[in-house]
Amino acid sequence: MSGDDAGGTDAPRPTLDGVIETGVYVDDLDRARAFYVDVLGMAVLLDTPRLLALSVGGRSVLLLFARGATSESLPTPGGMVPGHGASGVQHFAFAVGATSLDGWRAHLAARGVAIESEVRWPRGGTSLYVRDPDGHSVELMTPGLWAIY
Amino acid sequence: MSGDDAGGTDAPRPTLDGVIETGVYVDDLDRARAFYVDVLGMAVLLDTPRLLALSVGGRSVLLLFARGATSESLPTPGGMVPGHGASGVQHFAFAVGATSLDGWRAHLAARGVAIESEVRWPRGGTSLYVRDPDGHSVELMTPGLWAIY
Numbered sequence: 001m002s003g004d005d006a007g008g009t010d011a012p013r014p015t016l017d018g019v020i021e022t023g024v025y026v027d028d029l030d031r032a033r034a035f036y037v038d039v040l041g042m043a044v045l046l047d048t049p050r051l052l053a054l055s056v057g058g059r060s061v062l063l064l065f066a067r068g069a070t071s072e073s074l075p076t077p078g079g080m081v082p083g084h085g086a087s088g089v090q091h092f093a094f095a096v097g098a099t100s101l102d103g104w105r106a107h108l109a110a111r112g113v114a115i116e117s118e119v120r121w122p123r124g125g126t127s128l129y130v131r132d133p134d135g136h137s138v139e140l141m142t143p144g145l146w147a148i149y
Numbered sequence: 150m151s152g153d154d155a156g157g158t159d160a161p162r163p164t165l166d167g168v169i170e171t172g173v174y175v176d177d178l179d180r181a182r183a184f185y186v187d188v189l190g191m192a193v194l195l196d197t198p199r200l201l202a203l204s205v206g207g208r209s210v211l212l213l214f215a216r217g218a219t220s221e222s223l224p225t226p227g228g229m230v231p232g233h234g235a236s237g238v239q240h241f242a243f244a245v246g247a248t249s250l251d252g253w254r255a256h257l258a259a260r261g262v263a264i265e266s267e268v269r270w271p272r273g274g275t276s277l278y279v280r281d282p283d284g285h286s287v288e289l290m291t292p293g294l295w296a297i298y
Contacts, residue, residue, distance in 0.1 A: 011252060011255060011256070012252075013190050013256055014190075014245065014246075014249045014252035014253045014256055015190060015206060015245075015246070015249070016189060016190065016191070016205050016206045016243045016244065016245060016289075017205075017206045017208065017243070017244040017245060017246065018205050018206045018207075018208030018209040018243065018244050019168060019171050019205050019208075019209035019211060019241060019242070019243060019244070020242050020243065020244040020290055020295070020298055021240075021241055021242035021288065021290070022168045022171040022241050023239055023240035023241055025235075025237075040165060041162050041164060041165065042165070045295055045296055045297070053295070055295075055296070055297050056165050056166075056167050056168050057164060057165045057166045057167045058167075058297045059166065059167030059168075059297065060167040060168035060209075061242075061295055061297070061298070062168060063240070065240070070240070073266075076268060077271070078268045078269035078270055078271065079266055079267050079268035079269060079276075080266045080268070081266070081268060081278075082265050082266050082278050082280075082286050083238075083286075084237075084238040084239065084240040084285070084286040085237055085238055086174075086235050086236065086237035086238060086239045087235065087236055087237050088174075088233075088234055088235030088236050088237070089232075089233040089234055089235060090172055090233060090235045090239075091170070091172040091212070091214070091219070091233040092168060092170055092171050092172055093168070093169050093170035093210075094165045094166070094167065094168060094169065095165065095166040095167050095168070095169040096163065096164075096165060096166060097163075097164070097166065100163045100164070103160060103161075103162075103163035104163045106160060107160070107162055107163055116231050117222075117228055117229045117230070117231050118228050119225060119227045119228035119229070119230060120227035120228060121227055122226070122227065129230075129231050131231075136233070137231050137232075137233040139170065140165075141169055141170070146169070146194055146202070146204075146210055147194055147204070148194070148204050148207045148208065148210070149169055149210070
């Protein structure tokens with residue numbers, strides 16, 4: 001009715017239900033596993049030479065890709081997985097509980113992970129920033145910053 | 150009790166509740182907005198020259214960073230936001246409903262977005278792969294592939 005859709009149909013626009021996979025490129029999967037599994041506590045969903053798929057709180061999947069291993073398309077019985085690959089320092093954030101920051105500070109200190117910075121957001125919420133072994137900027141964020149969180 | 154934690158405390162390891170922010174680096178924020186907002190239907194949460202923060206289904210935040218604009222640390226009243234920045238082709242996946250793929254195929258075709266590949270996963274679930282204007286590999290995935298989704 002709005003004329004917003006090309007084609008003149010009245011079909012509603014389909015919707016996205018969230019980000020389910022976040023991909024991060026690392027130089028050494030074992031080193032990254034020591035950080036994300038042993039320190040941050042993620043559970044392994046899939047472990048191949050090409051990638052490590054991790055469950056983040058049973059709600060999201062973090063894909064650690066071995067840098068360079070995914071640049072070509074990958075044929076599978078169910079279809080072709082397109083290639084990709086990035087370099088540099090990525091940023092992503094994990095949701096943590098509103099009262100969890102003292103626990104996280106103690107846990108990270110016990111594991112020898114330095115907190116690079118801490119930010120209190122104007123809307124609410126506080127973030128701790130650490131670096132993973134590849135230098136990616138990893139944020140642990142309590143609720144408040146975003147209207148949806 | 151397990152001795153797994155350094156420091157000898159019995160404090161439980163704090164937990165992560167999921168990925169809340171996924172960062173993607175783009176060459177042109179306006180061009181990326183046309184894809185993620187106008188085609189995929191995301192809602193704008195924050196719009197600055199440095200980044201565009203988008204709500205994905207009210208559950209996740211996609212951060213589109215202007216490439217090069219985030220490499221330096223950013224002082225804010227609440228603390229310093231560490232720098233980051235990546236190049237190349239990233240991969241990430243959005244969750245879509247189990248019966249939504251016909252709608253997505255029609256919608257993408259109407260908007261002139263080519264489906265690069267389609268994969269049926271052994272565990273269940275089907276993925277459509279498209280490219281965003283920067284060439285990032287964007288996946289729309291129905292439930293089934295992962296034990297948690």
